[in-house]
Amino acid sequence: MKAIPGPSKRRLVLLERLLSGCGKKTITSVEIEALTGCSSAVIRKDISLLDVCCGASNGYKIAELKAAIVKALNLTQERQKCCIVGLGKLGQALLESTELESSPFQIVAGFDSNVNRTEVLRSVFPLHPTTMLESVIKTEHIKYAILTVPQEEAQGTAQKLSSCGIKGIVNFTSCVLTVPKKTAVENVSLLTSLETLSAN
Amino acid sequence: MKAIPGPSKRRLVLLERLLSGCGKKTITSVEIEALTGCSSAVIRKDISLLDVCCGASNGYKIAELKAAIVKALNLTQERQKCCIVGLGKLGQALLESTELESSPFQIVAGFDSNVNRTEVLRSVFPLHPTTMLESVIKTEHIKYAILTVPQEEAQGTAQKLSSCGIKGIVNFTSCVLTVPKKTAVENVSLLTSLETLSAN
DNA sequence: ATTTGTGAACAGTTTCACAGCG
DNA sequence: CGCTGTGAAACTGTTCACAAAT
Numbered sequence: 001m002k003a004i005p006g007p008s009k010r011r012l013v014l015l016e017r018l019l020s021g022c023g024k025k026t027i028t029s030v031e032i033e034a035l036t037g038c039s040s041a042v043i044r045k046d047i048s049l050l051d052v053c054c055g056a057s058n059g060y061k062i063a064e065l066k067a068a069i070v071k072a073l074n075l076t077q078e079r080q081k082c083c084i085v086g087l088g089k090l091g092q093a094l095l096e097s098t099e100l101e102s103s104p105f106q107i108v109a110g111f112d113s114n115v116n117r118t119e120v121l122r123s124v125f126p127l128h129p130t131t132m133l134e135s136v137i138k139t140e141h142i143k144y145a146i147l148t149v150p151q152e153e154a155q156g157t158a159q160k161l162s163s164c165g166i167k168g169i170v171n172f173t174s175c176v177l178t179v180p181k182k183t184a185v186e187n188v189s190l191l192t193s194l195e196t197l198s199a200n
Numbered sequence: 201m202k203a204i205p206g207p208s209k210r211r212l213v214l215l216e217r218l219l220s221g222c223g224k225k226t227i228t229s230v231e232i233e234a235l236t237g238c239s240s241a242v243i244r245k246d247i248s249l250l251d252v253c254c255g256a257s258n259g260y261k262i263a264e265l266k267a268a269i270v271k272a273l274n275l276t277q278e279r280q281k282c283c284i285v286g287l288g289k290l291g292q293a294l295l296e297s298t299e300l301e302s303s304p305f306q307i308v309a310g311f312d313s314n315v316n317r318t319e320v321l322r323s324v325f326p327l328h329p330t331t332m333l334e335s336v337i338k339t340e341h342i343k344y345a346i347l348t349v350p351q352e353e354a355q356g357t358a359q360k361l362s363s364c365g366i367k368g369i370v371n372f373t374s375c376v377l378t379v380p381k382k383t384a385v386e387n388v389s390l391l392t393s394l395e396t397l398s399a400n
Numbered sequence: 401a402t403t404t405g406t407g408a409a410c411a412g413t414t415t416c417a418c419a420g421c422g
Numbered sequence: 423c424g425c426t427g428t429g430a431a432a433c434t435g436t437t438c439a440c441a442a443a444t
């Protein structure tokens with residue numbers, strides 16, 4: 001199969017989500033355009049990259065299309081382990097979130113540099129002091145990290161995560177993280193997002 | 201001034217942040233490459249879009265460069281008002297966050313469909329039941345919304361926000377929002393971000 | 401000498417238009 | 423006959439390479 005270009009990947013991730021929350025059996029590229037704002041042509045091109053053939057004249061068969069995206073993007077993989085680093089208000093909120101239930105992602109550990117906090121907080125998975133970062137990540141084979149530490153700790157922690165072999169960081173801090181290319185970063189801070197909207 | 205293309209805008213937003221947290225006086229495009237992972241050529245091209253001329257032989261003068269970006273992206277504007285819609289754990293955490301301090305963005309209202317919650321929670325700005333959405337947004341001239349409602353309410357709320365004239369939504373839910381093009385959406389949900397990382 | 405700023409070449413995306421399929 | 427799937431065209435963004443600037 002051909003490699004799927006970056007912009008297409010991002011759209012396909014959203015498309016898969018859209019299909020999941022859609023009661024119907026089939027859907028046409030024009031309907032998808034109405035729902036997502038992406039042109040029907042771009043949608044068809046994206047789908048053609050999956051080399052499935054799940055639609056003609058009546059639109060795409062949703063079940064097949066969804067399966068094809070999941071397969072192409074590895075969304076189906078065995079549980080992929082994540083950890084939360086930084087257990088302030090935001091970290092705690094994410095810790096308790098049910099968003100990842102019924103997704104392939106599973107949070108298996110939390111870290112905070114404040115030992116008190118890791119002892120006082122309760123969660124279904126263990127919480128550790130940040131000094132344990134490397135050993136836990138390596139023994140648990142954790143792939144992704146959710147970064148919710150304070151500004152001052154962001155860059156240092158990111159670097160440590162990268163050198164522990166973390167594949168990707170979801171960066172909730174407003175710091176620009178400098179990490180080796182092998183570690184992908186997804187910036188999702190409130191401030192960055194507002195600035196991006198504002199710059200439109 | 202020429203229009204600044206989308207990818208450049210995103211990089212410039214991050215570059216501005218980088219410059220802010222950088223003690224030095226000048227910086228070269230190669231140094232920026234090391235810090236951000238973007239090639240020096242792309243950095244220079246981005247900066248050339250700003251039509252400033254703030255560097256040669258010794259790199260860019262950080263103060264001037266920062267000012268130019270701020271100006272080009274409207275980051276300097278008068279306070280831009282935001283609201284939080286959905287005061288669950290995540291909404292509360294953002295409510296209490298100090299991230300927007302010393303930014304042009306200011307949260308001026310919170311909403312929740314549960315009236316109890318808007319009465320029990322305390323914050324420096326007023327909290328309202330969601331029924332007040334339209335009137336508050338219009339009288340306060342709120343530009344951006346931070347969406348942290350439960351899944352089921354996401355699409356309906358987004359539509360309402362759009363029809364109230366909201367310019368942009370920071371979408372912390374994992375729903376794909378269908379809104380008119382005049383309303384920009386920035387997707388920052390944990391699940392979407394992890395999927396994007398995983399699809400790399 | 402070093403680094404920007406930029407036109408020109410290149411690469412990657414999106415749009416277009418239509419043949420082919422159900 | 424409507425809709426997909428896809429080459430070819432158009433466009434947008436990136437890299438290259440070097441002249442200009444200090």
